[in-house]
Amino acid sequence: MNILILGYGKMGKIITRIAEERGHQIVAKINIENVADLEKLDTSQIDVAIEFSQPDAAVGNMEWCLKKGVPVVVGTTGWLDQKEQVSALCRLNNGTLFHASNFSIGVNIFFKVNAYLARMMQDQKGYRASIEEIHHTEKKDAPSGTAISLAEGLIESNANYKKWELQEGKPVAENTLAVSSKRIDPAPGTHIVRYRSEIDDITIQHEAHSREGFALGAVKVAEWLPGKKGILSMNDFLDF
Known part of the structure; x- marks a missing residue:
């Protein structure tokens, strides 16, 4: 898979390592320093985005993905006061939004x-x-x-x-x-x-003993997500 990393802090780095170990390609790693590079990306070459940034950046990242037709896995928290507007955008664009407060x-x-x-x-x-x-x-x-x-x-x-x-x-x-x-x-x-x-x-x-469990869970969700539509959660992934 071709994965876009949105947020390249500690979690983004662990997710990148695990994704590459599992045979995936990282298309780009976007953070606050190079956010302008988003508009240069060829979205046809992106299978899924994994978003682990900061609360003040997460909504913009999700909106970009949903408008561009890129399925997005979101682990950032602290933005849920704007959840309804993001969900409405997902429905409007027939997009794919997977959010979890914890991927472990x-x-x-x-x-x-x-x-x-x-x-x-x-x-x-x-x-x-x-x-x-x-x-x-x-x-x-x-x-x-x-x-x-x-x-x-x-x-x-x-x-x-x-x-x-x-x-x-x-x-x-x-x-x-x-x-x-x-x-x-x-x-x-x-x-x-x-x-x-x-x-x-x-x-x-x-x-939790480390961030590894969170990161591995996010990558596994990203592997599962292509082809699915709508607003999804860990209940859908784990079939609880």
């Missing part, structure tokens, strides 16, 4: 465990749920996209919580799920869902 297979299994536990805990009134995430200091958005996905999954599965809120040293309302963020180097990513009561705690946790 383990994390996506963790999402399912989180939702299952949330359903089980709905009638256990003595417990109070919370989510904590820990990432490296270079991560721009807080809470992480993975933490938001966990929060949304818990709220969808447990009627005791109506919304989530970033906890910044103050208590949240009873029907609000508290989410806390910590930035500590060199942590690639830890997510903890906790149900606390006066009697005991129930905790589930996912801890």
